[in-house]
Amino acid sequence: MEVKPVKYEDLEERNIHYETSSQIRNRISKAMDIQLDRYKEEKIFLNSQLSARNINKYCILDNEGKKLLKDVFSSIGLSDRA
Numbered sequence: 368m369e370v371k372p373v374k375y376e377d378l379e380e381r382n383i384h385y386e387t388s389s390q391i392r393n394r395i396s397k398a399m400d401i402q403l404d405r406y407k408e409e410k411i412f413l414n415s416q417l418s419a420r421n422i423n424k425y426c427i428l429d430n431e432g433k434k435l436l437k438d439v440f441s442s443i444g445l446s447d448r449a
Contacts, residue, residue, distance in 0.1 A: 402413050
């Protein structure tokens with residue numbers, strides 16, 4: 368996947384919406400609540416604690432996601448150990 372460089376002027380001209388610390392904290396809190404509920408039967412708390420078995424259970428990719436992952440692996444030379 369090729370990503371075109373962004374010119375500084377393009378960034379400067381955009382009407383960029385920045386989140387406040389409070390908004391970020393709320394978004395993270397909601398995400399953590401979702402994870403706690405999702406994994407309550409697994410005896411884990413966060414996505415970072417997923418085992419390979421749980422990744423296969425909870426992180427199901429559609430065809431578009433599989434293609435994206437394959438393209439990224441190929442473009443940056445990752446192996447299945449990465």
